[in-house]
Amino acid sequence: xxxxxxxxxxxxxxxxxxxxxxxxxxxxxxxxxxxxxxxxxxxxxxxxxxxxxxxxxxxxxxxxxxxxxxxxxxxxxxxxxxxxxxxxxxxxxxxxxxxxxxxxxxxxxxxxxxxxxxxxxxxxxxxxxxxxxxxxxxxxxxxxxxxxxxxxxxxxxxxxxxxxxxxxxxxxxxxxxxxxxxxxxxxxxxxxxxxxxxxxxxxxxxxxxxxxxxxxxxxxxxxxxxxxxxxxxxxxxxxxxxxxxxxxxxxxxxxxxxxxxxxxxxxxxxxxxxxxxxxxxxxxxxxxxxxxxxxxxxxxxxxxxxxxxxxxxxxxxxxxxxxxxxxxxxxxxxxxxxxxxxxxxxxxxxxxxxxxxxxxxxxxxxxxxxxxxxxxxxxxxxxxxxxxxxxxxxxxxxxxxxxxxxxxxxxxxxxxxxxxxxxxxxxxxxxxxxxxxxxxxxxxxxxxxxxxxxxxxxxxxxxxxxxxxxxxxxxxxxxxxxxxxxxxxxxxxxxxxxxxxxxxxxxxxxxxxxxxxxxxxxxxxxxxxxxx
Amino acid sequence: xxxxxxxxxxxxxxxxxxxxxxxxxxxxxxxxxxxxxxxxxxxxxxxxxxxxxxxxxxxxxxxxxxxxxxxxxxxxxxxxxxxxxxxxxxxxxxxxxxxxxxxxxxxxxxxxxxxxxxxxxxxxxxxxxxxxxxxxxxxxxxxxxxxxxxxxxxxxxxxxxxxxxxxxxxxxxxxxxxxxxxxxxxxxxxxxx
Numbered sequence: 001x002x003x004x005x006x007x008x009x010x011x012x013x014x015x016x017x018x019x020x021x022x023x024x025x026x027x028x029x030x031x032x033x034x035x036x037x038x039x040x041x042x043x044x045x046x047x048x049x050x051x052x053x054x055x056x057x058x059x060x061x062x063x064x065x066x067x068x069x070x071x072x073x074x075x076x077x078x079x080x081x082x083x084x085x086x087x088x089x090x091x092x093x094x095x096x097x098x099x100x101x102x103x104x105x106x107x108x109x110x111x112x113x114x115x116x117x118x119x120x121x122x123x124x125x126x127x128x129x130x131x132x133x134x135x136x137x138x139x140x141x142x143x144x145x146x147x148x149x150x151x152x153x154x155x156x157x158x159x160x161x162x163x164x165x166x167x168x169x170x171x172x173x174x175x176x177x178x179x180x181x182x183x184x185x186x187x188x189x190x191x192x193x194x195x196x197x198x199x200x201x202x203x204x205x206x207x208x209x210x211x212x213x214x215x216x217x218x219x220x221x222x223x224x225x226x227x228x229x230x231x232x233x234x235x236x237x238x239x240x241x242x243x244x245x246x247x248x249x250x251x252x253x254x255x256x257x258x259x260x261x262x263x264x265x266x267x268x269x270x271x272x273x274x275x276x277x278x279x280x281x282x283x284x285x286x287x288x289x290x291x292x293x294x295x296x297x298x299x300x301x302x303x304x305x306x307x308x309x310x311x312x313x314x315x316x317x318x319x320x321x322x323x324x325x326x327x328x329x330x331x332x333x334x335x336x337x338x339x340x341x342x343x344x345x346x347x348x349x350x351x352x353x354x355x356x357x358x359x360x361x362x363x364x365x366x367x368x369x370x371x372x373x374x375x376x377x378x379x380x381x382x383x384x385x386x387x388x389x390x391x392x393x394x395x396x397x398x399x400x401x402x403x404x405x406x407x408x409x410x411x412x413x414x415x416x417x418x419x420x421x422x423x424x425x426x427x428x429x430x431x432x433x434x435x436x437x438x439x440x441x442x443x444x445x446x447x448x449x450x451x452x453x454x455x456x457x458x459x460x461x462x463x464x465x466x467x468x469x470x471x472x473x474x475x476x477x478x479x480x481x482x483x484x485x486x487x488x489x490x491x492x493x494x495x496x497x498x499x500x501x502x503x504x505x506x507x508x509x510x511x512x513x514x515x516x517x518x519x520x521x522x523x524x525x526x527x528x529x530x531x532x
Numbered sequence: 533x534x535x536x537x538x539x540x541x542x543x544x545x546x547x548x549x550x551x552x553x554x555x556x557x558x559x560x561x562x563x564x565x566x567x568x569x570x571x572x573x574x575x576x577x578x579x580x581x582x583x584x585x586x587x588x589x590x591x592x593x594x595x596x597x598x599x600x601x602x603x604x605x606x607x608x609x610x611x612x613x614x615x616x617x618x619x620x621x622x623x624x625x626x627x628x629x630x631x632x633x634x635x636x637x638x639x640x641x642x643x644x645x646x647x648x649x650x651x652x653x654x655x656x657x658x659x660x661x662x663x664x665x666x667x668x669x670x671x672x673x674x675x676x677x678x679x680x681x682x683x684x685x686x687x688x689x690x691x692x693x694x695x696x697x698x699x700x701x702x703x704x705x706x707x708x709x710x711x712x713x714x715x716x717x718x719x720x721x722x723x724x725x
Contacts, residue, residue: 114541114545115541115545178552181548182545182548182549182552185544185548186541186544186545186548189544190537190540190541190544191537216548216551216552216555217551217555218555219552219555220552220553220554220555220556220558220559221555221556221558221559221562222559223556223559224556224557224558224559224560224562225559228559228560228563239563242646242701242703243605243644243646243703243704243705245646247566250562250563250566253562253566254559254562254563257559257562258559315650315652317652317653
């Protein structure tokens with residue numbers, strides 16, 4: 001276990017260039033400090049999470065009863081579309097980038113990110129991307145209503161006028177992600193402290209390195225596909241227009257070539273976070289460190305050859321269905337390795353159940369449920385039954401909400417004392433956890449049942465026999481949604497006041513970030529630490 | 533950061549940015565790749581041969597059922613249907629059938645049919661000697677026409693395929709045609725795709 005030594009030379013402000021943050025708004029506009037930018041990403045992500053959450057509650061309120069109660073079907077479709085886009089590109093991805101900004105330099109002993117100015121830019125274009133996207137809600141014809149997967153020709157021939165704003169929004173957020181990814185790779189490959197070899201890096205750093213490569217590989221493809229849409233809509237090309245010799249199915253192929261690696265972009269950093277938290281609270285080293293690294297790498301590689309499992313029903317030939325079915329099932333192997341490693345890490349550890357650990361354990365259990373329903377969907381003949389039903393909705397919400405979102409919350413609770421210098425309020429943290437845990441399961445578990453019974457997704461009304469499970473899901477959604485106010489309260493309280501945190505914070509925690517005092521000084525590791 | 537580290541970082545950034553730009557290009561390269569892939573494998577039911585078929589002899593040992601299906605996209609007001617719903621043919625035998633189209637609007641319009649074959653495995657074995665789908669079809673307001681299709685089913689069609697469905701979707705190209713007319717001053721309706 002690392003010993004706490006607050007007199008380490010690298011934490012002293014010896015260099016006269018090292019000053020505190022600037023004052024006022026300028027600090028945030030011009031900052032190149034990885035901690036400031038990390039905080040801005042996290043705050044941005046939280047506000048997008050709230051906006052996307054309100055949209056989810058509008059959806060669930062409408063679905064509380066069969067029939068049309070609250071919103072027009074077209075507005076309902078705008079809500080499902082915007083909810084998906086905002087949660088994927090506005091909440092989950094920026095939250096992970098924010099955590100990367102805060103933690104990667106501190107975990108590898110670097111003074112800052114490799115490209116601090118670009119870092120500032122990649123954050124500051126993001127709010128504009130989402131302003132453009134959200135502004136479409138107030139345009140004539142309304143916001144995009146074609147689902148977050150924006151299949152052509154729904155998103156081209158039949159799209160509302162605002163689709164062009166959506167396309168530019170996606171371009172900007174893509175540019176932001178690519179710049180962020182380049183920065184993270186450059187930081188990890190070039191800025192590690194002496195002695196920090198690749199195989200000594202914390203797993204959060206490893207998973208982010210691999211994620212960053214995925215981002216560079218697929219975000220440009222997303223930019224490409226929306227550019228093709230733009231050209232089809234405004235410049236008379238026929239990429240996806242069958243009348244002009246194009247093919248709408250081509251859209252799905254190109255989209256999912258981006259889309260499947262994208263879902264791993266949203267979960268690999270979560271794997272890293274959980275691999276940091278579980279050893280801390282089990283007070284054991286992570287079981288199978290190198291197998292974890294190889295598992296993440298093989299998941300990332302496999303993610304490029306499974307995309308068509310999202311489109312089993314387009315009329316693929318049997319060979320295609322069989323290939324994509326088995327390639328998809330193969331991903332269960334490295335994922336299983338990870339789950340077993342986490343369980344083996346906990347096995348016979350002296351576990352304690354502080355809030356971050358509760359979220360981490362819930363992640364392992366509930367993510368595994370999501371993984372299993374994913375395996376069910378991977379079975380091509382069975383998928384014809386599940387395709388575009390609530391079963392799919394249940395599946396990806398299980399991997400994204402108690403998966404990605406829970407890991408982000410676990411990470412926030414885990415590192416918050418390091419950021420703010422205040423110990424967590426465990427009572428409030430546990431209250432937040434239990435409300436979220438119950439809320440998530442009450443919301444999404446019944447969706448499996450209505451999905452298997454045939455309720456289609458993205459519809460504002462449904463047959464009577466689905467009424468009970470839907471009202472149950474809506475109650476759960478409101479519990480989950482409002483319990484996030486406890487989270488916001490916890491974070492604000494922790495920033496303002498609290499018991500003074502030590503540098504170590506958690507007594508089982510390992511790693512360079514725990515050798516610097518809490519709160520982490522504005523500049524850390526100006527002189528690189530020695531890692532042996 | 534040391535100077536040496538800075539050059540190393542710059543080089544890495546250039547390489548990563550190049551990779552990102554290359555992947556943007558790859559996204560577009562997927563379009564022709566997709567067509568080539570479909571051509572080679574016969575997926576998608578698009579790679580039927582056009583023009584005179586090179587068929588050796590008629591196979592009278594079996595018959596194949598060829599079904600005709602027509603589809604109008606939502607914004608296409610023409611009446612469009614096959615004169616025969618299906619035909620039973622010997623592989624290798626020349627066949628002719630027609631499709632009926634009527635422009636029931638009050639406007640002059642141009643349309644073109646886009647074919648697709650199911651099962652896609654059968655697509656390479658359905659030779660279209662002549663097909664109305666090769667050309668654009670103009671129709672004056674309220675007029676109708678019979679459009680010919682000459683085809684041969686290849687005798688090498690795999691034994692397990694006993695039914696082939698040939699589907700046509702009819703697309704409105706009037707706006708395209710007007711543009712082409714203005715720019716190329718082409719003969720009405722003879723602009724091939």
